[in-house]
Amino acid sequence: MFKKTFGILTATCIFLIPSCLTANAARIYKTVSYYTLSGTTPEQLDKGLAHxxxxxxxTGSHHPGATTISFDPRLKLVQDGRYCKVASVSVDVxxxxxxxxxxxxxxTKSIEMALVWDTLSRDIQRHEESHIVIARAHASQIERAVKSLPYRTDCNLLKEDIEKTTYKILANHENAQKEFDRAEAVNFEHxxxxxxxxxxxxxEQSRK
Structure with missing residues (x-):
């Protein structure tokens, strides 16, 4: 069995908050890159993951996997007579x-190493995909919240409402991501x- 250090999942998510809101349902744009580990023993793979x-x-450390998430909100306001309202809004992830x-x-000829590696690598990927799911849920929440804002007599006032609403949800998003990481770390071994x-x-069933 791999060493305990090999079995610790501490994947982390980074949050990049745009400086402004700049419209259409939230979309996900995902890119995946891989780093290569080389080794034939658990110790070598442990070292590869650590370095x-x-x-x-x-966090000041290396992680088995990581996902960097940024939000791209797009907003259109219209002045309708005496009122300013949100015409459309979308938040892409x-x-x-x-x-x-x-x-x-x-x-590899080690069935044990292959089995553990396949299980671990897929769990790392699932963990990272979950970060994206969390981000998408909050992107949709921003869209709904902004669309439901009441009209204002001045578009600048409405922009202030949008900014407050957006940053509150983004703060909730960051907390949700951190809480997810904490829960995953606690429950990882089980x-x-x-x-x-x-x-x-x-x-075993496939061999019968």
């Missing part, structure tokens, strides 16, 4: 994901063992 994973200034790739995966057992059972 080659994405480095985040926010841009996500840049970094994941590990094991160079010797296809050539979750990982269950995933490993399920994958092992599936493998």
């Amino acid at each position: 080659k994973g994405p480095y985040l200034k926010s 841009h996500a840049k994901m970094s994941l590990p790739r094991w160079k010797q995966r296809r050539t 979750r990982f063992i269950n995933l490993l057992v399920a994958r092992l059972q599936k493998l």
